[in-house]
Amino acid sequence: MAQALINILDHWGLHGLAQQGWLWYLVVGLVQVALILALVMTCVAVYTWMERKISGRIQDRLGPTRVGGRFGWLQPAADGLKLLCKEDLVPAAADGLLFRAAPYLTFCAAFIPYLALPFAPGWVVQPMDTAAFFILAIGGLEVFGVILAGYASGSKWSLYGAMREAAQVVSFEIPLGMCVVVPVLMAGTMNLTEIAQQQAGWLTSWNLVNPFALVTFFIYMVCATAGTNRAPFDLPEAESELVAGFMTEYSGFRWSMFFMAEYSAMFLLALLGALLFCGGWNGPIPVATMLWLTPEYGDIAAFAGNFLGMCSLITKGVLGVIFMMWLRWTLPRLRIDQVMTTCLKYCVPLASIMLVGTMVSIFVLRGGLSHPIKPVEMPAKQNQRTGRDCKLKIREGHASPLLLRRPMVCGKIFWQSRGTGFQPVEFDAGKMPVPRWRPSARKSSHTRPQSSNFQFSIFNSQFSIFSLSREGAC
Amino acid sequence: MPVERVDPDLVEFDLRSDEMLINMGPQHPSTHGVLRLVLRTDGEVVSDLTPNIGYLHRCAEKIGENLSPRQFVPYADRLDYLAGMNMDLGWSMAVEKLLGFVPSERLRHLRVLVCELDRIASHLVAAGCYGLDLGSFTPFVWCFRERERILLLFEELCGARLTYSYITPGGVTSDLPKGWLKNCEKFLAEFEPVIDELHATLTSNSIFIHRTANIGVLSPEMAVDYGCTGPVLRGSGVDWDLRRDGEPVYTRMYEGYKFEVIAQVKGKYPEDLPYPAVPREAVLGDCWHRFYVRMLEVVQSMKLIRQAMEKYSQTKEVLAEPIKLRQKLTVGTAYLETEAPKGQTGFMLISDGSPVPWRVRIRSSSFCNLSVSAELCRGCLIADVPAVIGSLDIVLGEIDR
Numbered sequence: 001m002a003q004a005l006i007n008i009l010d011h012w013g014l015h016g017l018a019q020q021g022w023l024w025y026l027v028v029g030l031v032q033v034a035l036i037l038a039l040v041m042t043c044v045a046v047y048t049w050m051e052r053k054i055s056g057r058i059q060d061r062l063g064p065t066r067v068g069g070r071f072g073w074l075q076p077a078a079d080g081l082k083l084l085c086k087e088d089l090v091p092a093a094a095d096g097l098l099f100r101a102a103p104y105l106t107f108c109a110a111f112i113p114y115l116a117l118p119f120a121p122g123w124v125v126q127p128m129d130t131a132a133f134f135i136l137a138i139g140g141l142e143v144f145g146v147i148l149a150g151y152a153s154g155s156k157w158s159l160y161g162a163m164r165e166a167a168q169v170v171s172f173e174i175p176l177g178m179c180v181v182v183p184v185l186m187a188g189t190m191n192l193t194e195i196a197q198q199q200a201g202w203l204t205s206w207n208l209v210n211p212f213a214l215v216t217f218f219i220y221m222v223c224a225t226a227g228t229n230r231a232p233f234d235l236p237e238a239e240s241e242l243v244a245g246f247m248t249e250y251s252g253f254r255w256s257m258f259f260m261a262e263y264s265a266m267f268l269l270a271l272l273g274a275l276l277f278c279g280g281w282n283g284p285i286p287v288a289t290m291l292w293l294t295p296e297y298g299d300i301a302a303f304a305g306n307f308l309g310m311c312s313l314i315t316k317g318v319l320g321v322i323f324m325m326w327l328r329w330t331l332p333r334l335r336i337d338q339v340m341t342t343c344l345k346y347c348v349p350l351a352s353i354m355l356v357g358t359m360v361s362i363f364v365l366r367g368g369l370s371h372p373i374k375p376v377e378m379p380a381k382q383n384q385r386t387g388r389d390c391k392l393k394i395r396e397g398h399a400s401p402l403l404l405r406r407p408m409v410c411g412k413i414f415w416q417s418r419g420t421g422f423q424p425v426e427f428d429a430g431k432m433p434v435p436r437w438r439p440s441a442r443k444s445s446h447t448r449p450q451s452s453n454f455q456f457s458i459f460n461s462q463f464s465i466f467s468l469s470r471e472g473a474c
Numbered sequence: 475m476p477v478e479r480v481d482p483d484l485v486e487f488d489l490r491s492d493e494m495l496i497n498m499g500p501q502h503p504s505t506h507g508v509l510r511l512v513l514r515t516d517g518e519v520v521s522d523l524t525p526n527i528g529y530l531h532r533c534a535e536k537i538g539e540n541l542s543p544r545q546f547v548p549y550a551d552r553l554d555y556l557a558g559m560n561m562d563l564g565w566s567m568a569v570e571k572l573l574g575f576v577p578s579e580r581l582r583h584l585r586v587l588v589c590e591l592d593r594i595a596s597h598l599v600a601a602g603c604y605g606l607d608l609g610s611f612t613p614f615v616w617c618f619r620e621r622e623r624i625l626l627l628f629e630e631l632c633g634a635r636l637t638y639s640y641i642t643p644g645g646v647t648s649d650l651p652k653g654w655l656k657n658c659e660k661f662l663a664e665f666e667p668v669i670d671e672l673h674a675t676l677t678s679n680s681i682f683i684h685r686t687a688n689i690g691v692l693s694p695e696m697a698v699d700y701g702c703t704g705p706v707l708r709g710s711g712v713d714w715d716l717r718r719d720g721e722p723v724y725t726r727m728y729e730g731y732k733f734e735v736i737a738q739v740k741g742k743y744p745e746d747l748p749y750p751a752v753p754r755e756a757v758l759g760d761c762w763h764r765f766y767v768r769m770l771e772v773v774q775s776m777k778l779i780r781q782a783m784e785k786y787s788q789t790k791e792v793l794a795e796p797i798k799l800r801q802k803l804t805v806g807t808a809y810l811e812t813e814a815p816k817g818q819t820g821f822m823l824i825s826d827g828s829p830v831p832w833r834v835r836i837r838s839s840s841f842c843n844l845s846v847s848a849e850l851c852r853g854c855l856i857a858d859v860p861a862v863i864g865s866l867d868i869v870l871g872e873i874d875r
Contacts, residue, residue: 059615156496240504240607332681333609335857
C-alpha cells in the first residue's frame with residue numbers, strides 16, 4: 001500500500017512529501033485509520049439496519065421498509081440524519097465537560113482496538129506481537145466512558161447505570177481474559193496474525209476443534225455479550241428498570257456515539273473470537289489455496305487470496321453479531337446479582353478448568369487434539385531483501401519418547417532478524433526432511449537471535465517452537 | 475459518629491450507605507402508565523416503596539352521578555381500558571341488579587363470549603408487558619399480535635377497538651354480525667399454539683424463572699388482608715373466583731359452563747394441563763405464580779368461549795333492546811362485583827328514582843392490588859420492582875378512576 005501511495009503522490013507532484021519521514025508516517029497512518037473507520041463504520045451502519053430487520057423478523061414484523069426501497073437499507077442513513085438534527089442537550093445538573101467527553105471516550109475505546117486487528121495476513125494497521133492483549137486492554141477502556149457518562153449526567157438513573165457497569169465489568173472481564181488466554185496458549189503467541197495463520201487449512205485445523213477450546217468459545221461468547229452490554233446482560237441501560245441507564249440524559253449525536261460504540265464493540269469481539277477460535281481468515285474450506293490465490297502465484301493472486309480471507313473473517317464476525325442479536329431478541333434480562341453470579345461463579349471456574357485442561361492437553365499431546373499433521377506445500381521463493389534463494393536444511397534430531405513426534409506443519413516460516421520482527425518466508429515443505437524434535441534448538445529459540453546471520457524460527461501450528469540452524473548464506 | 479440502627483434483614487450492616495430517594499415514574503417505561511413510585515434505595519436495594527397515584531384521575535364517579543346509566547357506559551370502559559368489555563359488563567350488571575332485570579339466554583351467552591375474549595386480550599397484554607418489564611421484547615410483540623386479532627374481532631362487532639360501549643344495561647348494542655363466530659373459531663384455533671410459544675419464551679425460560687420465582691411473595695393471608703383479587707389472589711393459592719363464588723346475579727351468567735378456577739390448592743393446580751410444570755424455585759404467591767395463573771386462565775377462557783359459542787348458536791331468539799337512555803331507576807342501592815381480568819371490579823349505584831344515579835362508587839381491583847406493592851417490594855432490588863409491579867398487572871385508568 002505504501003508504494004501505491006508514493007505513486008499517487010508522485011502523480012500529484014508531491015514527491016517531496018514522501019521524503020519527509022514524519023509527514024509520510026502521518027499520511028500513511030491517516031489513510032489507514034480512514035480505511036479502518038470506513039470499514040467498521042459501514043459495518044456498524046449495516047448492523048443497525050440488520051438489528052431492526054432481524055428483530056422485526058423474530059417478532060413477526062417487517063422492520064424498516066420505507067427508506068431505500070423494499071428492504072429499507074437506507075434506514076441507517078435516515079437514522080443518522082435524524083440524530084444529527086436533534087437538539088444538543090446538556091442537562092443543567094450535568095458536569096458539562098465530562099458529560100461531553102464521555103461519549104467520545106467510549107467511541108475511541110471501541111474503535112482503537114481495530115488498529116491491532118488483522119483482517120488478512122499482513123492486512124493490519126499496526127502489526128503487534130501482543131495484539132490480543134492490546135485489544136482487550138483498549139477495549140476495556142470503554143467502561144470509563146460509560147461510568148463517566150453515568151456520573152456526569154447528574155441523574156440518579158444514570159448513576160445506577162454507571163454503578164452497574166462497574167460491577168459488571170469486574171464480573172465479565174476476568175473470564176473474558178481467561179478465555180482469550182486459552183487460544184494464546186495453544187498458539188504460543190499473542191500475535192493474532194500468527195494465531196490465525198496456525199489455523200490454516202480445513203475446518204479441522206481450527207482451534208475450535210479442540211474440546212477445551214470449544215467450551216472456552218462458548219464462555220467467550222457469553223462474556224463478549226456481557227462485555228458489550230447486550231441483552232441479556234444489558235443492565236447498565238436496562239430500559240424497563242433504569243429508563244435508559246447511563247444514556248438517560250443523552251440525545252442526538254452524543255447518544256449515537258454510544259450506540260456506534262456498542263455495535264463496534266460487538267463486531268470487535270466477534271472478530272476477535274473468530275480470529276482466536278474459528279480460524280480467522282482461514283475459512284472452513286481453504287478456498288484461496290484451492291484457487292491458487294497464494295503469494296507464490298504473484299501479487300494479484302495474493303491480494304485476491306487476502307481479500308477472500310478478509311471476507312471470510314468478516315462473515316464470521318457478522319455471524320457472531322447475529323448470534324448476539326438473536327440472544328437479545330429472545331431472552332429476558334438478568335438481574336445484577338445474577339450477572340455477577342453467572343460470570344464469577346460459573347464462567348470463571350469453567351474458564352479456569354479449560355485453561356488448565358488446555359495446558360495439560362498441550363503438554364501431554366503436544367499440540368492438543370486439534371491439529372492434524374499435514375504439511376502444506378510451498379515452493380521456495382527468493383528472499384525479498386537479498387534476492388537470493390533461501391535454502392533450508394533442517395537437521396534431524398531425536399524426538400523425546402514422552403512427546404509425540406510430529407513434522408512441521410506450518411505453511412510459512414517466519415524468519416527473524418535482529419530488529420525487524422517476524423516476516424514470512426515461503427518454503428518448500430515437500431523438499432524438506434521432516435524435522436524432529438530437537439530439545440537444544442527449542443531452548444535457543446527463547447533467546448534473541450545471536451548470530452548476525454538469520455536464525456530461523458519455525459512456528460509450529462501449536463505450542464512448540466523449533467529453532468533451526470541454517471546452512472549457506474541467504 | 476453515631477451509626478444508625480438498621481434492619482439486618484434488609485441490608486448487611488457494614489455495607490449500608492446513604493439512602494437515595496428516587497422517583498420511578500410517572501414517566502417511566504415500566505410503571506404501566508402514569509404511576510409514580512417513590513423508592514427509598516440503598517444502592518440497588520429498595521428499603522421502601524410508596525406508590526403515588528392520581529395522574530390519570532378523571533372523576534369517573536362524579537361523571538356517573540351526572541349521567542344516566544346508559545350514558546355512563548363509554549366512561550365505564552375507559553376505566554380498565556384494556557378490558558373494556560368487562561368494565562361495561564360490571565356496570566351494566568350493577569344497573570340491571572338495581573332494576574331487577576334478568577338477561578335472556580342469548581344475551582347471557584353473548585356476554586360470556588365477549589367478556590372472556592376480552593379477558594384473553596387483557597391477559598395477553600399482562601403477559602407481554604411482563605416480558606417487557608423483564609427485558610424480553612419479543613413475547614410482547616407476539617402477545618400484541620394475537621391481541622390485535624381479538625381487537626379486530628371486536629372492531630367487526632362494534633366498530634371500536636378498545637372502548638367498545640358494547641355491553642349496555644339491559645343488553646348489547648347489537649347482535650353478532652354474520653360470520654363472526656367463524657372468525658372467532660379460526661382465531662381460537664390459531665391462537666392455541668401461540669400459548670405454547672409464550673410458555674417457551676417466558677414461563678419456562680430459565681432466566682424468566684430466576685427473575686420471578688421467589689420474588690415478591692404474597693402470602694394468602696396478606697392477599698386477603700389487602701383486598702387483593704383476581705389472578706393476584708389466586709396466585710397466592712386462594713381458590714376464589716367470582717364467576718363461581720360470586721353473587722347469584724352474576725354467577726347466573728356462567729350457569730351451565732364448565733371451567734376451572736385456576737389456583738394452586740394443596741400444592742396442585744386444578745387440571746393437568748400440558749403446560750410447563752411449576753419450577754422448583756417458585757414459591758406459592760410469588761411473581762411467577764401470578765404470571766402462571768394468568769397464562770392458565772387464558773386457556774380456561776378459551777374453553778368458556780368455545781362453550782359460549784356453542785350455546786349461543788343454539789339460541790334463536792331476537793335480542794331485546796337495551797334499557798332506554800333515560801329510563802327511571804328504581805329507588806335503592808345496588809352493589810355488584812364482577813370478576814374482571816385484573817380482579818374484582820365493583821360498581822355501586824344509589825338511586826333516588828330519577829334517571830341519573832344519586833351516587834356512583836367504583837371499587838377498583840388494580841387499586842387494591844397495587845396497595846400491596848409496598849409490602850412486596852421491601853428489601854428487594856431495583857430490578858425486582860418492575861417484576862413485582864408487572865406481576866400485579868395494574869392499569870392506571872382503573873386505579874385513578
